[in-house]
Amino acid sequence: MKDVYILGIESSCDETSVSIVKNGTEEIATVISSQIDIHKDFGGVVPEIASRHHVKNITIVLEECLQKANMKMEDVDAIAITYGPGLIGSLLIGLEAAKTLSFIYNKPLIPVHHIAGHIYANSLVKELQFPLLAVVVSGGHTELIEMDKHYSFKKIGGTLDDAIGECYDKVARVIGLEYPGGPKLDKLASEGKDTYKLPIPLRDDSYNFSFSGLKSAVINLAHNEEQRGNEINKADLATSFQKVAIESITSKVRKAIEQNNIKNVVIAGGVAANNGLRTAMKELTDQLGVELSIPPMKYCTDNGTMIAAAGYYAYLDGRRADLSLNSKSQDILK
């Protein structure tokens, strides 16, 4: 079969990224322009500022990627674009760029759901095996997705309130860590002891999660200690929090593996970078004799490579969009 080169564009939040991937598995070139330093002072991503920076960056990032790949737009077979979910103003910038390229160069436009991208970041590492369970853990999502073949997604569980990354960022802020606090909290957790008692959320038979109660418990604990004039031990609180947060994920993942004959577990999304989660998932899958895929750190946060990789399988599945494609801030993966 002829080689297929997909150009992937990602702009759903605060990263502007373009990448070219060959046959869904081989990264040819990637350029990522991150705005983390710009939003740090605000304690979170400011949507309007993010959109303006995407506008400024998109053509530069695209040109740099083509240059790095030593390719021209004519060499690309199709354009994959994150149409959603995400920040609407940010999504629209990538989408308009993708549509323009598709129109000018007469290339198929492939709509890619952002979470499909995070899942397919794993296919850049090793071949996916089915039935597969994707543990999607990011700033906006906490979901269990079952796949029995390529590009076929069935959500079997998800968070009823906050996403795990969002919870990490809020707890990190309470502890006094700078945005984005998730990675810093993860590091601190490796330095403390599990001394604070926190409630394990949603211990039920479903595959669902809940993180708002855990978040409130940490906020209340810190507040009560402050009122009593006690200083909290930040490292110990980080360790105690991380233990409960991860346990609430692994207990549901264990159930999903056992009840659905899963062969391959993949971790997807920004929180896949979490060291505690990586270790716990490795232990669990070793114990159950299941293959585990974890993307390297560079593919965990938002990037165009994962969109191009997912775009390849969407392309093989016959998915195409026309120029009426619109961005969606919310959308179910299907």
Ligand code: KG4
């Ligand atoms: O997937 P992502 O880049 O953006 C979304 O699509 O949401 O995920 C970003 C989230 C942030 O909440 C960030 O704090 C969290 O992933 N994160 C982590 C770690 N690295 C990133 N959370 C916990 N531990 C980490 N090591």
Ligand code: ZN
């Ligand atoms: Zn993401």
